[in-house]
Amino acid sequence: MSQSTAHTAAAPQTSLPRTAIIGVGSMGGAILAGLRDPAVRIERPIAVTTHSAASAAAFEGAGDLVVFAAEATADANQRAVQGAGLVILGVKPWAIIDVAREIADALEPGAIVVSVAAGVPTRKIEEVLPESVSVVRAMPNTPSLIGRGVTGIAGGVSASADAIATVRRLFETVGSVLVVTEEQINAVGAVSGSGPAYLYLFAEEMTAAAIRLGFDREQASLLAQGTIAGAAELMARSDEDPTQLRRNVTSPKGTTEQALNVLQAAGWAELFDRALAANVRRSEELAAE
Numbered sequence: 427m428s429q430s431t432a433h434t435a436a437a438p439q440t441s442l443p444r445t446a447i448i449g450v451g452s453m454g455g456a457i458l459a460g461l462r463d464p465a466v467r468i469e470r471p472i473a474v475t476t477h478s479a480a481s482a483a484a485f486e487g488a489g490d491l492v493v494f495a496a497e498a499t500a501d502a503n504q505r506a507v508q509g510a511g512l513v514i515l516g517v518k519p520w521a522i523i524d525v526a527r528e529i530a531d532a533l534e535p536g537a538i539v540v541s542v543a544a545g546v547p548t549r550k551i552e553e554v555l556p557e558s559v560s561v562v563r564a565m566p567n568t569p570s571l572i573g574r575g576v577t578g579i580a581g582g583v584s585a586s587a588d589a590i591a592t593v594r595r596l597f598e599t600v601g602s603v604l605v606v607t608e609e610q611i612n613a614v615g616a617v618s619g620s621g622p623a624y625l626y627l628f629a630e631e632m633t634a635a636a637i638r639l640g641f642d643r644e645q646a647s648l649l650a651q652g653t654i655a656g657a658a659e660l661m662a663r664s665d666e667d668p669t670q671l672r673r674n675v676t677s678p679k680g681t682t683e684q685a686l687n688v689l690q691a692a693g694w695a696e697l698f699d700r701a702l703a704a705n706v707r708r709s710e711e712l713a714a715e
């Protein structure tokens with residue numbers, strides 16, 4: 427991809443500024459879990475907000491967090507962003523603009539606002555925020571939870587090079603980062619943002635097929651999911667690319683070759699093209715909503 431640079435996880439040189447996360451569901455929660463690693467250099471406490479008081483209660487007693495529930499505290503989101511240099515918006519795409527409007531007056535001058543929402547362009551967020559604020563879009567994925575995320579980031583017109591560098595450092599604490607143009611970010615979502623779901627579907631189907639071959643669920647999970655996890659780890663650690671790793675399993679005239687012939691006959695290239703195109707299309711629809 428043009429204008430892209432890849433970075434792998436590395437300890438940041440300087441501490442990340444005071445950070446607030448608005449909405450800690452699947453994605454915001456995964457980023458939070460990664461940031462809470464004591465090895466991560468970030469100003470603590472991290473401020474987080476949830477919708478329900480019950481979700482906030484799950485963090486009770488956490489000394490490294492300040493938690494507000496929007497349901498219980500009307501100005502929860504405004505309070506969370508006070509004093510924060512970095513604000514991550516982790517709510518659903520259709521709630522992003524309302525939340526941005528809600529926090530606009532409480533943001534610190536010069537704060538960096540990061541939206542992880544699929545589809546929503548930076549321009550729409552910039553329109554409701556003060557001029558001094560930098561808006562950056564990020565497309566992370568849930569393996570951020572274990573420090574193995576992949577995140578694409580793209581700055582809006584408001585974002586300085588420093589702001590993008592800070593957001594890059596933020597996501598490097600939970601995995602690898604690719605800096606892209608905003609035109610490319612929907613495609614990042616189609617590949618890596620949603621990508622874990624494609625792999626889990628593969629795991630579900632392979633487990634179900636193993637059960638149909640006669641294994642019980644526990645045996646099938648061990649065989650199928652253990653294999654996928656092991657193969658992914660081998661790919662991560664090996665110097666060989668997936669094509670060579672596949673060849674290493676596929677003995678000429680052997681058994682793997684027979685299964686791969688069946689799988690390839692299903693037209694995976696076209697299937698993936700269609701799936702990723704549908705994903706990008708949905709991002710474009712979300713942008714227009």
Ligand SMILES: NC(=O)C1=CN([C@@H]2O[C@H](COP(=O)(O)OP(=O)(O)OC[C@H]3O[C@@H](n4cnc5c(N)ncnc54)[C@H](O)[C@@H]3O)[C@@H](O)[C@H]2O)C=CC1
Binds near residue numbers: 454521
């Ligand atoms: N789940 C994923 O793998 C990825 C999600 N995203 C993006 O992340 C965003 C969130 O998606 P998920 O985490 O999947 O959804 P989610 O529903 O799990 O999380 C959203 C959270 O925001 C909270 N929330 C809602 N309104 C709020 C408010 N007014 N104040 C504070 N908190 C509020 C909800 O209680 C919920 O916990 C979306 O915009 C999505 O496009 C991006 C990349 C990957």
Ligand SMILES: O=C(O)[C@@H]1CCC=N1
Binds near residue numbers: 544620
């Ligand atoms: O499904 C979604 O809309 C979000 C964006 C990427 C992954 N999950």
